[in-house]
Amino acid sequence: MKTQVKMSLALVGVFVIAVAVLLVTAGRDEASPGSDAPGGRTDSRLVRADSRILGDKGSTDVTFVEFLDFECEACRAAYPIVEQLRETYSDRVTFVARYFPLPGHFNSGRAARAVESAARQGKFLEMYSKMYETQAEWGEKQEPLDDLFRSFAVELGLDMTTYDTDYSSAEVASRVQRDVDDGTALGLQGTPTFYLDGELLRPSSVADFEKAIEDALAK
8 A cells, every 4th residue: 555545544543434425414525326236246247357456366255346537536535545445454355346327527537447457457546546646736637638547557567558559448447347247237327336245235434344354254
């Protein structure tokens, strides 16, 4: 975990609670509802073989899934909470991130493609974090920010020929769209949306996240 994130969690515990309240009371960014509820932890629409994992797989079968949009303010508010949960449980729980860029966010699809392109060079977590840490600079802009995202790739030391090819490829666009299609089929109505062991998770506080995970681990 990056140093600045650790400092944030250590110094502003009240902030973590505040963003949890924001996540619940301010509402998630909305999407059109889909069709079906998840069918448990084995439902491939929740986790596919190539789904992106935050860090390493946990030692148990417990899986925490977030459908997210990098331009979504509620997702940004949830980011330090998820990082706190990972710090506590990543040795036992697998944390999965699924792309769900919303059509109302001009650069969210580009951000997802940038993150996926970085993931193909082993820098998924670094670019994922970069997007949230810089969201205030680029979120809600109504102009294409491909060059900004490319500058993030340069900062991360990626092979830029490979990055440029991946970023503009149909393969990466299709990879992002597959996550969107899965979320839509599951009936997602906004971001962030969380699932724990195949069940929709509707937390109203950080403690709700922790209790749900502890209960899942105890089973």
